[in-house]
Amino acid sequence: MSSSTPTAPAAQPRKAALAAWIGSALEYYDFFIYGTAAALVFSKVFFPAENPATGTLLALATFGVGYVARPIGAVVLGHIGDRFGRKRVLIWTLLLMGASTMAIGCLPSYAQAGTVAPVLLVVCRLLQGLSAAGEQAGANSMSLEHAPEGRRAFFTSFTLSGTQAGFILATAVFLPIAALPEPALLSWGWRVPFLASVVVVAFGLVVRRSLDETPVFEAESTQDGAKPDVPLVVLVRDHWRDVLRVVCASTVASVSTLFSVWALSFAVNTVELPRTTMLWVGVLANVVALAAIPLLASVADRIGRKPLFVAGALGSGLLLAGYLWAISTGSIVAVFVMGVALSGVVYSAANGVWPAFYAEMFPTRVRLSGMAIGTQIGFAIGGFSPTIAAAVAGPGVSGWVPVAVLGGALCLVAAVAAATARETFRVPTRDLGRSPRRTGAGAARTATV
Template sequence: MSTTAPTHQQARRASAASAVGSLVEWYDFALYGAAAALVFNTQFFHSDDPTTGLLAAFAAFAVGYFARPFGGVVFGHLGDKVGRKPVMIFTLVLMGISTALIGLLPTYDSIGVAAPILLVVLRVLQGLGAGAEYAGAITLSAESAPPTHRGFYASWSGAGVWIGSALGVGSFQLCLWLTGDSFDTWGWRLPFLVSLVMLGISLYIRRSVKETDSFEQAKETDTIEPMPLVSLLRTDKGRLAVALGSNMMLSGFSYIPQVWALSYLTNDLAVAASAALGIQATMLVLGALSMPFFGRLGDRIGRRRLFLFGICFGIVWAFPMFMLIDTGSRTLIVLALSICFVGAVATCYAAQAAFLTELFPPSKRYSGVAFAREVSGALLGGTAPLAATAMVAAADSWWPVATWMVVMALISLVAVYCSKNYRSDHDQLDAERFNHNQSQVPSVRTRAAVTR
C-alpha cells in the first residue's frame, strides 16, 4: 500500500495542536494546585482547623493524579481503536469544561457538603481527561512528522506542558493582584473561566489536524488490536517495563526540582514566596525554550543516546545542586535549579517524546505510552514531594532527597539502556520494523548497530 510521507506543514499543524492541548492540560492542573493552597481550604472544605482544610484540599488535588491512569487506560484504548484525533478532541473538551465548571461551583456556605463532593467529581473528570492528553499529543505529533524531524516536532508538547504550568500560576497571581479583597469571593473564579477561551482556541486549531497515516494504515490492513493494552501485557511486557522505568526520571526525579524545591526554598531556607515563585517561573521558561533544541538534537544523535546523557547528568548533578541551593544565594539557587532542569529534565523530556512512540507498534502505541506514563506518574508524581518533605524532616538534611533523585535516575538508566532490545538509535527512522515480526526481537541489523 502506498502512503504519502508526512510533510512539515502537516507536522507543524499537528504539533501546534498537540502543544496547545498540553498547555491547557497543565494550565488546568497548575491552576487547581494554586487554588488548593490559597482558596479551596476555606471555600469548599469546612473545618475549624485551617490545617485540616488545607489537607483536604490537597487530598482532592491528589485525586486528579490517581484518576489519570484510568483515563490513560480508557482513552488510550479508544485512541488505538477509533483514532488519535477524536480521542484528543474529547479529552481536551473534558478537561476544559471540568475546569470551567470549577469556577462556577457554589461554596460550602451555599450548598454545604455537596460543594466538596462536586469539586472532587470535577477533579476526577479533569484527571481522566488529562490521563490520555499528553500521550495522545506526543503520539499525534510523532506520527505526523517526517521521520528525520520526529523528535523536534514531538518535543513541542513538552514545551506546552511547562508554558501551561507557568500560565496557570501566573494567571492566579494576576487575578489576586487585580481583584484584591474580592479575590476570595469571586476573583479566584476568573482563571478557571478563562479555560473556556483556551478550550475554544485549542479546538479551532485541532479541527484542522487530520488523522495520522500510522493509524489509517493499521485500520486499512486490519491490524488494529481488539484489546491493545491486554495484548501489550500479554506479549510486550518488556516494552512496558522499559517505558515505565524510563518515566521514573520524569516523575520521581523531576518533581523534586519542579515542585518540591518551592517548598524547600520557602520553608527551610526562608526564601520569600515571591522570589521562590520567580525562580520556579525562570526554570519552567528555560525548560520550555530548550525543549525543541533537545528534540532536534535527538533527531541527529539518537533519542536513546540523548536520554542516557540526560539521566547521567541528573545523577551527577543531584548532590552539587543542593550544595549550591544551601548557600542561600539567589543567583546560585537559580543557577543550580536551572542547570538541573535544562541539563537533566528537559533533555530527558525531549528525548522521551519520540523514544516512547518509537518503542511501541502503531496498533498499541497510544495505549502503551499512556499506561506507562500515567501509572508511574500517579505512583511518584504526587508522592515525590510528600516523600521529600518527610525525608528532610527525619534527617534534618537534604542528602536523603538527593539520594532519592539518584535512585530514580538509576532506575531510568537501566530501563533506557535495556531498550536496545526493542529499539535502537540506528532504526529510529524505520517504521517498517514492526511489520517484520519484530514486536519482540530486534533484527540482526539492529543488533549489529547496537553493538557498534
C-alpha cells in the same frame, strides 16, 4: 509486509507538531494551575484552618489524586485512540479537561460547604486526571506518525515544549493573583485562572479539529486484522516488557512535580521566600526549557535516545538536591541558578527525548495504548511524590534532605529502565515495535537517513 512508511504532504509534520504544541500548552495550562493553587491556597480554602500542616498535606494529596485516575483514563482513551484514531481522542481530552477545570473555579469553600467542598474538589481532580491520561500519548502519537524519518524526536518534542508553555502561562496568570492581599486571594482571586480556561479550551478545540489523521494509522486501518478489537489484550500479551519499561522510566517525572509543587510549598511556607519570587523561578526555567527541549531532541535524532535520557535522569537527581539546598539557604540567586539548571536544562534532556523514546517502543496498532498506560502509571508515582515528600520531609529548613533522596532514587530507577531499552532512532516508523529479527534489514537500509 513492506517496511516503507506512508508519507503525508510536506506541510503535515509541521502542522501536527504545531497543533500538538498548542493543544498541550492549553491542556496543561489547566493542569498546572491546579498544582500552583494546591501549593499556595487550597490548604486554606478547602480544609479546616485549625491545623495548617495537615491542610497542606491534604491539599498536596488532592494534586496526587488526579494521577490515580490516569491509568484508568489511559486504558479507555488508549483504546479509543488505537481503534478510532488519534484525532478523536485529542478532542475529547481537551473538552473533559476544560469542563472539569472550570467546575473547580465554581466550587464552594470549606467555610461555605464543609466536607462537601473537598469531596467535590477531588471529583473534579479525578476528571482532570482522566483527561490528561490520553493527552500526551495522543499528541505524541500524532506527531511521531506524521514526522519524517530521522526527525521523529524533534517533531515529537513539541508536545513537551507545549507543556512547558502551559506551565509558563499558568504561572504567569498566577503571578498577579498571588500578589493580591490574602483575603482577596482566598475568596475570589484563585478562581480567576480556572474560570479563564473557557477561552483556552475554545481556541484549542479550533486547532485540533483542523488536524488530519496520521498516514500510518490510516494505512493500518485499511488492512484486515491490523487494528485489534481490544488493543489492551495485544499490548499485555506481546509488549508487556516495554510497558513495564515505560512505567519505570516515567518516574523521572517526579522531578517536575517536586520542583513545581513540593519545592514551591517548602520555599513559601517553610523558608518563607516570597510567593512571586518562586513563581518567577518556574517561569524562567520553563522559558529556557522551551528552547532546550527541541534542541536536545535534535541531538537525539543524531546520536540516539538512550544517552540523552539516561544523562538527563541521573543529572536531574543530583541537581534536585542542589535546588532544594539552595532554597534552604534563602539565597535568591542560588535558587534561580539551580532552578534553571535543573528544570530548564538538565531535566529537558530526558523530557525532550521521552515522547519519541517511549512511542518508538510500540507498533502503530497499540502505540497510543502502550504509551498512555505506561506513562500514566509512572506519572502516578510522580504525581504522589509531593505528598510522599510532605510526609517524609524533616522539620525546618533542613527538612529537604529526605526529599532529595526520594527524588534521586526515582531518577535512578528511570535511568536504569531506559538503559535496558532498545535504541530505535534509525528504525523506520512502519517497523517500530516489531521484533528486531524481522526489522534488522529494514533498519540497516535506513541507517543513513
